[in-house]
Amino acid sequence: MKNPMDIVDAQLYVRILENVDRAVVAIDSEGRIALFNPAAQLYTGLSERQSLGRHFEELFSGQAALLYLVRTAVQDGRSISDDENILLHRPSAAPLPVSASVSPIYTEDGDQEGVVLIIRDLSRVCELEEAVRRSDRLSTLGTLAAGLAHEIKNPLGGIKGAAQLLAMELPEGSHLTEYTGVMVKEVERVNGIIEELMDLARPRAPELTEVNLAKVLNDIVLFQKEAHRGKDVQFSLQLDPSIPPIQGDENLLTRLFLNLIKNAGEAIDKKGTVQIITKVASEYHLNQPGERPAPLIVVEIRDSGRGMREAELDKIFTPFYTTKSRGSGLGLATCQKIVSEHRGFLKVESTPGKGTAFSVCLPFLR
Numbered sequence: 129m130k131n132p133m134d135i136v137d138a139q140l141y142v143r144i145l146e147n148v149d150r151a152v153v154a155i156d157s158e159g160r161i162a163l164f165n166p167a168a169q170l171y172t173g174l175s176e177r178q179s180l181g182r183h184f185e186e187l188f189s190g191q192a193a194l195l196y197l198v199r200t201a202v203q204d205g206r207s208i209s210d211d212e213n214i215l216l217h218r219p220s221a222a223p224l225p226v227s228a229s230v231s232p233i234y235t236e237d238g239d240q241e242g243v244v245l246i247i248r249d250l251s252r253v254c255e256l257e258e259a260v261r262r263s264d265r266l267s268t269l270g271t272l273a274a275g276l277a278h279e280i281k282n283p284l285g286g287i288k289g290a291a292q293l294l295a296m297e298l299p300e301g302s303h304l305t306e307y308t309g310v311m312v313k314e315v316e317r318v319n320g321i322i323e324e325l326m327d328l329a330r331p332r333a334p335e336l337t338e339v340n341l342a343k344v345l346n347d348i349v350l351f352q353k354e355a356h357r358g359k360d361v362q363f364s365l366q367l368d369p370s371i372p373p374i375q376g377d378e379n380l381l382t383r384l385f386l387n388l389i390k391n392a393g394e395a396i397d398k399k400g401t402v403q404i405i406t407k408v409a410s411e412y413h414l415n416q417p418g419e420r421p422a423p424l425i426v427v428e429i430r431d432s433g434r435g436m437r438e439a440e441l442d443k444i445f446t447p448f449y450t451t452k453s454r455g456s457g458l459g460l461a462t463c464q465k466i467v468s469e470h471r472g473f474l475k476v477e478s479t480p481g482k483g484t485a486f487s488v489c490l491p492f493l494r
């Protein structure tokens with residue numbers, strides 16, 4: 129007879145397998161799938177019905193790295209794992225970066241009864257690594273550019289002074305004053321860009337106060353509606369009313385969201401939408417040693433504009449990368465810096481021809 133404790137344990141095991149955020153796949157001694165937990169279904173895009181009873185060679189055909197791990201564990205009766213370099217290919221979604229480990233299952237008598245494959249989703253880890261790499265790259269570039277900017281500012285001042293002197297020497301009403309005017313204006317524009325660049329490279333501690341995000345975003349939208357009056361751009365705000373004021377630098381946060389919302393509007397050619405959504409992220413927490421994990425607040429800026437290809441997404445945070453005739457290309461580099469200064473991170477997803485979504489994740493610090 130079964131011990132009642134076994135039943136309790138069995139239920140507990142089932143609950144654990146159903147709730148754990150790792151894909152757990154049990155493969156019997158014949159090589160057939162005996163268990164395929166909900167996370168496995170989510171990661172692979174295959175249902176329990178599509179997977180149970182099938183041979184692993186068939187289910188994972190084309191997934192060489194996974195097959196290698198499973199075959200090795202089956203043949204050698206030992207545990208094996210790969211902590212990186214595995215891309216899980218899925219029927220109708222982008223490949224998922226994962227780590228995997230396979231261990232043999234032994235009966236009480238010491239016979240091998242099959243293996244268990246455990247897969248961990250690394251996509252969030254990869255996103256975070258990418259954000260860190262980006263901000264590292266930015267700080268190196270920023271330092272270099274700031275040195276250069278400093279050298280350019282002096283001769284620029286000379287050119288401007290000379291153009292102004294020239295203007296004074298010109299006879300009253302000369303058509304040439306138009307040219308000296310252009311010279312002064314353009315020098316001022318370059319100067320503005322350089323100031324912005326030096327600002328980007330300057331280390332600076334944000335001045336923290338309580339910031340009401342909803343107010344900041346509402347004000348920007350009001351202002352941006354005017355800026356895009358020539359086109360049919362619908363702005364909409366979906367703000368979670370439960371988000372309390374956050375600790376942040378109001379000036380910097382305003383610049384951050386203004387840059388992103390401005391870009392979103394500019395990505396729209398004639399007609400489109402810009403949605404601004406705030407929410408509390410349940411899937412991320414900021415962990416700092418000695419502090420309680422801080423929840424993250426996410427501000428999403430979604431536009432239905434031109435979108436970008438993968439290759440373009442790689443470049444947009446680089447200072448001076450721009451596709452606009454009057455753009456400085458410093459907007460997103462500045463955004464990246466402001467987000468890092470607030471100990472948050474930035475994510476971007478885009479589909480050419482469909483639109484772009486930038487997500488700003490900020491820790492909710494009290």
Ligand SMILES: Nc1ncnc2c1ncn2[C@@H]1O[C@H](COP(=O)(O)OP(=O)(O)OP(=O)(O)O)[C@@H](O)[C@H]1O
Binds near residue numbers: 387435450
């Ligand atoms: N929402 C978006 N949709 C499509 N492309 C975008 C979007 N946001 C940014 N980009 C691309 O990234 C480039 C860099 O953006 P960034 O804000 O850094 O500079 P910019 O907008 O060109 O210039 P500035 O911000 O000084 O006006 C843009 O020129 C554009 O090509």
Ligand SMILES: [Mg+2]
Binds near residue numbers: 460
């Ligand atoms: Mg911009």
